[in-house]
Amino acid sequence: MWRGYLDFYQTQLASAQYDLTWSRIHDASEPQFGFIAEVGGRREGIVHIIFHRSGWTDAASCYLQDLYVNPESRGTQVGKALIEHAHSSRLAAGSAGVYWLTHETNTYAMRLYDRVATKTGFVHYQKGASS
Numbered sequence: 001m002w003r004g005y006l007d008f009y010q011t012q013l014a015s016a017q018y019d020l021t022w023s024r025i026h027d028a029s030e031p032q033f034g035f036i037a038e039v040g041g042r043r044e045g046i047v048h049i050i051f052h053r054s055g056w057t058d059a060a061s062c063y064l065q066d067l068y069v070n071p072e073s074r075g076t077q078v079g080k081a082l083i084e085h086a087h088s089s090r091l092a093a094g095s096a097g098v099y100w101l102t103h104e105t106n107t108y109a110m111r112l113y114d115r116v117a118t119k120t121g122f123v124h125y126q127k128g129a130s131s
Helices: 002-008 013-027 080-090 107-116
Strands: 034-041 043-053 061-069
Touching: 002 043, 002 061, 013 034, 034 080, 043 080, 061 080, 080 107
Parallel strands: none
Antiparallel strands: 034 043, 043 061
């Protein structure tokens, strides 16, 4: 399912990166987590979150790094449920908030995001390799 997400963004990763990410998600000492949405016994979506420190608060921040819903399940509340699960996870961890980025062309997802969260107005910049 994560490969479907990467395909959506026309991104490829080395096999070693898949293994590393999977091991981090399953390592209790790592601040990275993954959750799967199942509907009727079928896996319909995933979300990956990472907790990290912030210079603005003593509480950790929660970065929603990846959110993917199978194309046939989009518009069925799976994405919303995954965002709510990330939000519940951050509350349970005492995190200050959950935030995420999306590509400016992902207008379908942004309609959901506009309903469930607040657009901050910040613009994302990056220098160097994509991460």
